Amino acid sequence: MHLLLSIRISLQSALRDLFSQNVTVDDLHLEITNQEHVGDFTFVVFPYLRASKLSPEKTGSAIGEYLLKNSNLFSGYNIVKGFLNLKLNQETWFECFNWITKNPGFGNRNTNGKKVMVEYSAPNTNKPLHLGHMRNNFIGWSVSEILKENGYEVIKANLVNDRGIHICKSMLAWMELANDATPESTGKKGDHFVGDYYVRFEKEYRQQVEILVAQGKSQTVAEKEAPWMLSVQELLRKWESGDTEIFALWKKMNQWVYDGFNHSYKRMGVDFDKWYYESETYLLGKKMVEEGLEKGIFYKKDDNSVWINLSDLKLDDKLLLRSDGTSVYITQDLGTADLKYNDYGMDVSVYVIADEQNHHIKLLKAILKKLGKHYADGIYHLSYGMVDLPEGKMKSREGTVVDADELMDEMVKEAEKTVHELGKTEGMSQEELFRLYEILGLGAIKYFLLKVDPKKKLLFNPAESLDLKGNTAAFIQYTHARICALFRKKDKIGISSSEFQKEKIPLNHLLFKEEREMLRWLVYYPTVLQDAAEQYSPALLANYVFETARLYNKFYQEVPVLVETDEALRNFRLELSDTVRKIICRCLGLLGIESPERM
């Protein structure tokens, strides 16, 4: 029995039979009854007063009476103003619990035949990953998994920004300063190795600019004429013309970076089905610009630069090719969008990109539409807020960027410290312990970054992220481990458990408040899972699973499980506990967080 649906159907009949109102089941809204009122679910009758032509109280009691007479779900009702509080009878709760336990994939939806591509991560190959990438990665990965659970076929894609002036900067600094050093020879992780040369370029370049300024040049001129700026531009030209030596170096250094990235991705637990490289898509973009020119959708200025007029959309004209014929950021995005669609023909294409690019994606969609690409309508920008630190924005120049690898190390170390202090892991092997530290450390970061609504900016407070109390992954993982402990204990003291059978529950037994509240909450899982997909929001699941753990801990505190002497009741509570454990495990799993059996 699908509880919420059953109640809605009863209400639907009530409105139809009493007031000749035809409403769809989806339009009927049920809320959890407030703490201070008596009841399980509440139905607001205000919207139906026009139909009933009665006072709120009389409308409510008419519906209440109808439900008691025509349905066996309810044991009573009360009305406060226009709020009809419904009380379910105990039989209904057991029936409902039966339905949940007999549906292993409770909440999952069958395949709907729709295909979605989720593009996320999108790193540059000149720097290691940082905290901003982490939010991006975790949102992208989690949304993908949530969509799968809701019946979509999902392609996880990564679009690597592997070309351009910034890559040339690391290359130049390496050529000038490295003496053929490699990640192997220095024992440094490849992405950090290359990133260091990027930093060294910037440092040296700034000095060169300063010298020129001291010699009397203006800042702008100095920035353009500094020796390394000229060299790096030359390097880019060589790269674009396909210089074999430069190309080989570019490939070699990018590979170092990829080796580093793959290591980080693996530790973060994110993966991709398809990799795109801007070095391969920018030419496609150029081709599309040519086509647009031929069709007269774009126009060329005297200096040979190519533009599109978007005045009908109240947007400024947008440049698509520079006067020297090279492509800009949006050019390659046009090419990538087309390639993606030709590869997969997906219904929806999700771009997980920070909100600083809202305007850019708007332009991208607009231009694709002008080119007659119908798939433009399927593009959805999952725009998330940037991660700020208590001191403000992360700035690479000021060295305030939080490095992903360092953060993971730090959090795992912190987890190790706490596990040690609490000393509950006696008998676990060294290998199991290391595994546990990873699960706890990574879980903490992921939960911290995912629990906030993606579209809001996120304040990363290092001290707070280390916390293991309250609204954290550890709190939820702890609840999971606690339930596991309960079952270990059960086996140890030799209590046999069998499937819960509601017929065996003593008739005079009343469910604890904590039991009813737990059941009532579990019923909402399918709704939350669906909402999370529709809103592309892992945060909804994070909030749900936190509340699940919170309610279970209350239950655990107040209700005896193993200590219960009545076998049927004990079995019911054990199975309820196991159901909660499974829901926690599934929710955390969709957030990319593992559920330890001990901690």
Place this chain on the structure above:
RNA sequence: GGCCAUGUAGCUCAACGGAUAGAGCAUCAGCCUUCUAAGCUGGGGGUUGCAGGUUCGAUUCCUGCCAUGGUCACCA
């Protein structure tokens, strides 16, 4: 300046247009001779940025202000 977000307890965040706006952190007071105290119970803490409007009802929708952030590159 135009456009777009955001503004809720000291702090970080919740709340399909519904009841006296909820959690966590911090703070104060309690609970381990019974299932993991990374837990539980209770207290204090609010003019939901401001002013209007829409209606049975607004944190939520509309308008105007104010504040913060983003963006409007031949950067990516």
